[in-house]
Amino acid sequence: MDPLSPRQQALLELVGTLGREKFAPRAEKYDREAAFPFENYADLRAHNLLALCIPQSEGGWGADYRTYCLVSAELARYCPTTALTFNMHCCTMMWIGEVTDALGLPDEVRAVHARRRSAVYRRVVEEGALFAQPFSEGNQAAAGKTPFATTATRHGEGWLINGRKIFASLSGAADYYAVVVTEEKANATARDTLFIAIPKDAAGFSIVGEWDPLGMRGTVSRTLLLQNVFVTDDALLLPPGVYHQLAVRWPYMFFTLAPTYMGLSQAVFDFTVAYLRGEIPPMQEKRRRFPLKQAAVAELKIMLESARALFHTVIAEARLDPSKEARLRAYVAQYTIMENAARMAALAIRTCGGQSILRPLPLERMYRDARCGALMLPWTAEICIERLGRECLYEPGERDE
Numbered sequence: 001m002d003p004l005s006p007r008q009q010a011l012l013e014l015v016g017t018l019g020r021e022k023f024a025p026r027a028e029k030y031d032r033e034a035a036f037p038f039e040n041y042a043d044l045r046a047h048n049l050l051a052l053c054i055p056q057s058e059g060g061w062g063a064d065y066r067t068y069c070l071v072s073a074e075l076a077r078y079c080p081t082t083a084l085t086f087n088m089h090c091c092t093m094m095w096i097g098e099v100t101d102a103l104g105l106p107d108e109v110r111a112v113h114a115r116r117r118s119a120v121y122r123r124v125v126e127e128g129a130l131f132a133q134p135f136s137e138g139n140q141a142a143a144g145k146t147p148f149a150t151t152a153t154r155h156g157e158g159w160l161i162n163g164r165k166i167f168a169s170l171s172g173a174a175d176y177y178a179v180v181v182t183e184e185k186a187n188a189t190a191r192d193t194l195f196i197a198i199p200k201d202a203a204g205f206s207i208v209g210e211w212d213p214l215g216m217r218g219t220v221s222r223t224l225l226l227q228n229v230f231v232t233d234d235a236l237l238l239p240p241g242v243y244h245q246l247a248v249r250w251p252y253m254f255f256t257l258a259p260t261y262m263g264l265s266q267a268v269f270d271f272t273v274a275y276l277r278g279e280i281p282p283m284q285e286k287r288r289r290f291p292l293k294q295a296a297v298a299e300l301k302i303m304l305e306s307a308r309a310l311f312h313t314v315i316a317e318a319r320l321d322p323s324k325e326a327r328l329r330a331y332v333a334q335y336t337i338m339e340n341a342a343r344m345a346a347l348a349i350r351t352c353g354g355q356s357i358l359r360p361l362p363l364e365r366m367y368r369d370a371r372c373g374a375l376m377l378p379w380t381a382e383i384c385i386e387r388l389g390r391e392c393l394y395e396p397g398e399r400d401e
C-alpha cells in the first residue's frame with residue numbers, strides 16, 4: 001500500500017477518535033432500539049465529514065476512492081451501522097463527482113451536470129444535508145438483471161416518479177433519497193436508468209413498514225412509497241444514461257460496502273485478542289494459554305489479512321474500464337471480505353466462549369451485523385460466485401451449442 005499523505009493520516013485519526021470515544025459507546029443502544037444514530041451524524045456533520053467525498057474546491061475534504069474506503073473501514077471498527085449508512089451518502093457524492101468527470105461527457109452535458117451537482121454539494125456543505133441511496137426493489141433489478149420497476153414519466157418541466165423501494169437505509173433520517181428509476185418509454189432497458197434525488201418532504205413520498213431485523217439495526221432501512229412524486233430536471237443527480245455507463249465501466253461503485261465489513265472484521269479480531277488476554281471487563285480471566293484458542297486466533301488473523309490484502313489490491317486497481325482480471329478480482333475481494341466477516345464473527349464466538357455473547361459486550365452484535373454483508377446487492381455473495389464461475393469459463397459472447 002502506498003504511504004498515506006499527512007492529510008489522509010489526519011482524517012483517519014479524526015475518524016478513529018470519533019469512533020473510539022463517541023460512536024463505539026453508543027452502538028449498543030442504537031442496536032437494541034433499532035434506532036438511527038443521529039448523535040453520530042451530528043458529530044460527522046460538525047467535522048464537515050458529510051462533505052468527505054466533495055471536492056475541496058466545493059468546500060469538502062476532497063477524499064478520493066482510496067481515502068473514502070480507508071475512512072469507511074476505520075469508522076466501521078467502532079460502529080458498522082454508521083459506516084454502512086455513511087456509505088450511501090458518500091457514494092452519492094462520489095459518483096456525481098470525479099467518477100462522472102472521468103467519462104469525458106460532451107461539454108454541454110458536463111456544464112449542466114456541474115451546475116446541478118454544485119447545488120447538491122452546497123446543500124451538504126452549507127445545510128448539512130444527508131442523502132440516502134435506496135436502489136432495492138425486491139426484484140431482479142438491483143441484481144442487474146432487469147430495469148428498475150420504479151419509473152420516471154416526463155411531466156412538463158420535470159418527472160413523475162412512481163414505485164417502491166425496500167431496505168432504504170437512513171429512512172426517516174435522510175434529507176434526500178437518491179433513487180434509481182427507469183425512464184418510462186417503449187422498450188426501456190437498464191440504459192434508461194435515471195439517478196434522481198427525492199426531497200424528504202415531496203408530496204407523494206412516504207415511509208412505511210416495520211424495522212426489526214437481525215443485524216445492522218441502526219440503519220433503519222424501511223420501505224419507501226413513491227406515488228406521483230414530482231421533481232424537476234434539477235433533481236437529476238446524473239445526466240440521463242450516465243448511471244448505466246458508470247455501472248458497466250466503473251464497477252468499483254459496487255465495492256464500497258466492503259470497507260464496512262473490512263472494518264467490522266478488524267473489530268472482531270481486536271475484540272477476540274483483548275478478550276482472551278483478559279482485558280475486557282467484567283471478564284478478567286486470561287484464556288490465551290489454551291493451544292486451541294491460539295490456533296483459532298491464528299485462523300482469524302489469516303482470514304483478516306487475506307481479506308485485507310485483497311481489499312488494498314482492489315482499491316489500488318480501481319479505475320474506469322478495468323481489465324477482466326481486475327474486475328474478477330473485485331468480485332473475489334467482495335466475496336472474501338463479506339464471507340470472512342461472518343465466518344470470523346462465528347469463530348470468535350466459539351473461541352471466546354459463552355460469556356462473550358452476553359450483552360452489553362459487542363461480540364454478539366458484531367456476529368449479527370457481519371451476517372448481513374453477503375446479502376447486499378448488487379454484489380451478494382451468491383452473485384459474486386455466479387459471475388466468477390461463468391466469467392472464468394466463458395469469454396463475452398461465447399455460448400455452448
Ligand SMILES: Cc1cc2nc3c(=O)[nH]c(=O)nc-3n(C[C@H](O)[C@H](O)[C@H](O)COP(=O)(O)OP(=O)(O)OC[C@H]3O[C@@H](n4cnc5c(N)ncnc54)[C@H](O)[C@@H]3O)c2cc1C
Nearest residue numbers: 133134135136138139140143167168169216221375376377
Ligand atoms: C441492513 C441492510 C441495509 C440495506 N440498505 C440498503 C440501502 O440503503 N439501499 C438499497 O438499495 N438496498 C439496501 N439493502 C438491500 C440489499 O442490498 C438487498 O437488496 C436485499 O438484501 C435483497 O433482499 P431480497 O429478499 O430481495 O433477496 P435477494 O435474494 O437478494 O433477491 C433480490 C432479487 O434478486 C434476485 N436474485 C438474487 N440472487 C440472484 C441471482 N444469483 N441471479 C439472479 N437473480 C438473483 C432474486 O430473485 C430477487 O428478485 C440493505 C439490506 C440490508 C440487510
